[in-house]
Amino acid sequence: MNNNAIRYNQLDPAIETRVEALLTQMTLAEKVGQLVQVVPFGSLEPDEMLKRIQEAKETGASFQSVFPPRPGINEDIRNGTVGSILNLADAALVNQYQRIALEESRLGIPLIIGSDVIHGFRTIFPIPLAESCTWHPALLEQASRVAAQEAAAVGIDWVFAPMVDVGRDPRWGRVAEGAGEDPFLGMAMAQARVRGFQAGDLANGRRVAACPKHYVGYGAGEAGRDYNTVDISERTLRDVHLPPFKAAFAAGAGSVMSSFNEIGGVPVSANGFVLGQVLRQEWQWPGVVLSDYEAIRELIPHGVAADLKEAARLAILAGVDMDMMGDAYHQHLAELVGEGIVPEVVVDEAVRRVLRLKMGLGLFERPYVDESLAAQVTLRPEDRQLALQAAQESMVLLKNEGNLLPLSPGKEHLALIGPLAAARRDLLGTWTLFGREEEVESVLAGIQGHLGSEAALSHMPGSTLAGDEPIDAASVVALAENADVVIMVLGEGHNMSGEARSRACLGLPGRQQELFDIVAQAGKPVVVVLMGGRPLIVPKLIELADAVLMAWHGGIRAGQAIADILFGAANPSGKLTTSWPRAEGQIPVYYGHKNTGRPMEGTGTTQFMEPFKSRYIDLPNEPLFPFGYGLSYTTFVYRDLIVETPVIDANGSLIVSAMIQNSGSHTGTEVVQLYIRDVVGSVTRPVKQLRGFQRVTLQPDEEQRVRFEVSVHDLGFTGLDKQYVIEPGTFKVWIGPNASEGLVGDFEVA
């Protein structure tokens, strides 16, 4: 993909000179203004808000233009006391506010417009967790570039993405927004998205800055409850949660969003260790730290700030540069400086970072948006095709008993049953502020497209998502009995996943399990298409269904993609990036776990009559499906692993390969995975760690030797002294189709 992505994390002397020249002219009030980000609209009663949003949908207007403007926003911009606006996506309104900033304020500093563009702007791609299951960074880079192109056309300069939180707890609704449980895969996806968002060849020379989030550890909330307490070791922080952020910065990200959570008693927005020591001392990163929404104000309910003034003091001294909607800096920062409590140089440094980003984006030269641009770059055919490819590659075939799939269109009378079969809005998933449900293809439409109008296809929802209506079992059974194959589309609605959507019970919502049980009794072959923003705990369904496809929330082309897979026009290649639990009781269950002193594979203790081991007495330890798992319509054979470098030195690389053969009858793409294990370390090491993956497409019978090169520098960890260390010793290496199987070898680090 384009390698001319722009970097916002390097100091450009010309920009630094301009920043200093501007800073010296600024009053304290104007400096504080640069650190204030607000929404552009006033508050509305919920039902009035919904009415206005519906009105906007009907007229195609932006919802900002139908909302009342934020009281006093023009004066605030004119006085230079607001430096950024969020969730504004309307070129005319952006130009209106920029004109006030450029032409009516004293110094003419442009606004920076930020917005949540998480998996597409208008061309909505699959949710990020689904996209990560493609294991296809180049595709995610292209998708992010499309999103940047469409967002930039309506005046957005700053996307609050990628979300790079490592999520190992599917009770947490925001696992939907990330790249799963593994830091190494997360690093690859973070880099791809940053490069895509910050592409240097957007239309009209527009630019977009990425903002990786939520820094840091947000995915480790206790009990999978959103915003909940995080209490993890520094080693886990450094080896699991920080790496994707460091990778995003290495790809050029020049801003980051601080998270809501505390870490070990210190909320991140007041946490000098992660915001100061790690970001600034260790990483020397010069970017902007933007707080999450009201996160500074939330230091009060966290119980570390008695009032908003104290919250402002804690946050600015810890290193939060810009206050998103907390009103803490707007109200108290100048006062804190005036009282000598906050040195002005601290404010200056925050302002430098903001001005640096605005200049890097070219906003001083190009503050206004070409209002005709949006029509040229939105929902283009090539972008819709990319969304289809992303949806196809993101879906994971979990089961295909007797190769029931692919179906042959027109040969079988199909019954399509389930509350998501004709759904559209739900397929957009969470965080799709600007997606439009009328642009989504439903599964019903996708299947009809394959079958043509004459084919026998009967459809009924069978139940609602909420399960608030009784199921007409007789009609459901009759429909199923008349069909050769039943296709069910079941799962979570879009508002059952995402922020503040943690679930304690991860089964099918409503009465969908009952609906499945009724259909299963009809005794016909059943294909289940599951949708949702997380793995679902549906062991009985998976046992009884003949085929199960996890389609996640697949974006505007989901219906077409699902039909393409069901009828064999696309061969599934998606692989899970999050382990699939058997029960909520196993959570957190992830492949990169530690061995413990009493592993299942070990002898356990002989203290009692039976060997006591780290296990459950009512379930296996392993997940139902492992990280990296996904079936294809063909089969792949792995053989002949060769460790070309049995010993590597302190600057060497491991070179290892294996032969992969397509032993089936369909052309298919396999994601070949490489894992290592550091057998003995100065601290306990995970039993497996992903350190490489490659997608290979093979014709039937075709074989290919897949080769990996892993730098010794990727084999280190945070040692006893909290420094990154690479230790000599024996390592194991696997090349395989997922985290639980593969060819094994070993090598030494000298």
Ligand code: GLC
């Ligand atoms: C939300 C989310 C964050 C988002 C921000 C602005 O609460 O936590 O991901 O970017 O507020 O909408």
